[in-house]
Amino acid sequence: IIVDASAPTLLKLADWAKEKDILLFNIRATDVSLRQEDCRANVMHIVPDRYMLADALAQYLVKMDWKNWLLVHGSTPADAANVEAAERAAKRFGANIVDVREYVDISGGRRDGVGPVPPAKPRKEASVNNTVVPTTGYDVIMVADEDQVFGPLIPYRGGGAPRIVAGTTGLFATTWSPGHEKWGATQANNNFEKDFDRIMLPIDHQAYVAARTIGEAVTRNPKNDFETVSAFIHGPDLQLAPFKGIKQQFRPWDGQFRQPLLIATEKVPVSVSPQRGFPHASHPEIEVDTLGIDEPESICKM
Incomplete structure (x- = not known):
């Protein structure tokens, strides 16, 4: 069935x-x-599962050296599950979540009420011409919003300089794309x-x-x-x-x-994960097992 x-x-x-x-x-x-x-x-x-999707995306972002993420999430259980998957993937593949922000969905609120995403809290301070300047230090706005309540606006409401948007909006991992060739x-x-x-x-x-x-x-x-x-x-x-x-x-x-999973936008794929260079111990000959739950991590008792 x-x-x-x-x-x-x-x-x-x-x-x-x-x-x-x-x-x-x-x-x-x-x-x-x-x-x-x-x-x-x-x-x-x-x-x-969400772990596979998060791992596939994280591998690509890390390979491109986009390792510092601002994580913006909604308030549903699915959003919380995506946050957990993103945090796991970041730790697994060497990315850094510099800040986490929650968008609180007010019942009956209008989508156009979504304000700008504030810059991440300063991660470090840099000295420029003897002046201390805070730097936000993130390359990617990682979105966890399965219901698309606020996510579609994030590419155009990001605070500070433009940033790559990924997760449930922008660049994402998927099994298929109409642009796959x-x-x-x-x-x-x-x-x-x-x-x-x-x-x-x-x-x-x-x-x-x-x-x-x-x-x-x-x-x-x-x-x-x-x-x-x-x-x-x-x-x-x-x-x-x-x-x-x-x-x-x-x-x-x-x-x-x-x-393998496609790393894609809504229209076209840009890469395929697993990416090279992420070895694992249990089945080194099977690269796709770097995505999701590997055998030593499994608690499934079938």
Whole structure:
């Protein structure tokens, strides 16, 4: 069953299907808990979790030497989860969050009431012509605003000098982009637009990968019973190539789909993570495992 639903609904479905020959494919819920304390053996996660998304973006920003971030966030639980993911990624890859600011969403308030983002608190003082000048010291405004309450205004309301905007607004990590052109993606985008008269969105690509996984497992196994197909999907012999340049499969410790992530704007991708130069100990031959929860960090008990 391909599931486009929230985490609570997905967990209810997983528990309902526990004693049945049913495998669920999560294409929507990015909650880290679904891959950790709330993981289920009958759930495969196509959509990346927030840790994977934050890690992919952080790797690119650090590679570009944009290491100092002003973190601006909203007041929802999802925003708090994105803040936690950004803080984890910064620590993991050597970035520095110089200040954290909260935008408090006043019920009934108008979006055009969002004021300018104040400069970060001074991180250091520099002496210029014998005059002490405070410097804000951030390269990026990192936004955590999943509901897009104030985020779209941040590129035009940043305090002080212009800065790169990333996170849930501006530059972000994603599974798919309508501007993706490498590894056969142009043909995939064109075919989708021809068939459905609209661009392919990340949720569409995630659903495609889920369906492709099922098709691959069935066609590669003469026996199409549930146990055989499920074992193949969970195992190392599954090798998918959904327009990302490498063969992809699921992590055995939590059912998360291993995949490169695009670093993109709303229109075009600018890079693909994982970036080179971020080694890890557990599976050094699998670069995509630098994104998200690596095996030694996992508390999933499937």
